[in-house]
Amino acid sequence: MINVMIADDEEVIRRGLEKITSRMQIDVHVIGSYGNGLEAWEHLEKLSREDIDLLITDIKMPRMDGFKLIEQVRDHMEDIPIAVLSGFSEFEYARRAIRHGVMDYLLKPIDKTQLYELLKRVEDVKKKNVTEHEEIFSQAADGGEHYVVEQTKSILEREYDQNFELERLAEMVGMNASYLSRLFKLKTEQTITDYL
Numbered sequence: 253m254i255n256v257m258i259a260d261d262e263e264v265i266r267r268g269l270e271k272i273t274s275r276m277q278i279d280v281h282v283i284g285s286y287g288n289g290l291e292a293w294e295h296l297e298k299l300s301r302e303d304i305d306l307l308i309t310d311i312k313m314p315r316m317d318g319f320k321l322i323e324q325v326r327d328h329m330e331d332i333p334i335a336v337l338s339g340f341s342e343f344e345y346a347r348r349a350i351r352h353g354v355m356d357y358l359l360k361p362i363d364k365t366q367l368y369e370l371l372k373r374v375e376d377v378k379k380k381n382v383t384e385h386e387e388i389f390s391q392a393a394d395g396g397e398h399y400v401v402e403q404t405k406s407i408l409e410r411e412y413d414q415n416f417e418l419e420r421l422a423e424m425v426g427m428n429a430s431y432l433s434r435l436f437k438l439k440t441e442q443t444i445t446d447y448l
Contacts, residue, residue: 289316
């Protein structure tokens, strides 16, 4: 699911965006729809990066314009995908938006194909990030388990002549005793007692 926030002072545009995104083949959840940049920012500053996948913002809005909103958001979470929505086809707006590192520049009235392509790109980026996090986590877990087994072996080698207590050994390596014995067997193909 893609969590999207919309900031535009025209209610008809906001409602239109919500309607279009709800009919797409991508699972989109609009987490907030605001008529000015300040209201959008007040919600957004309370969010973490996991809560939002895309900000779509107009440029000309009361209380806080789109560029000011983008600046605030970038300070808060720099890697969030942002798309600028504008009725101004002037090059200067597009150029400023690009300088702010926006992902796309959508012109009103909204082109459904362009919006779909934007959401698809955001979805792909999200999937890639999730996959990378999972890989990093599993590598860390493997690395951690390998380290625990090696640590256990070195304690056993150092203290093999003393009374062996699984509970104390598990405490020394910071693990649950039954998990440690299962892990040791899995990684070394022998029980701790056999290894001793």
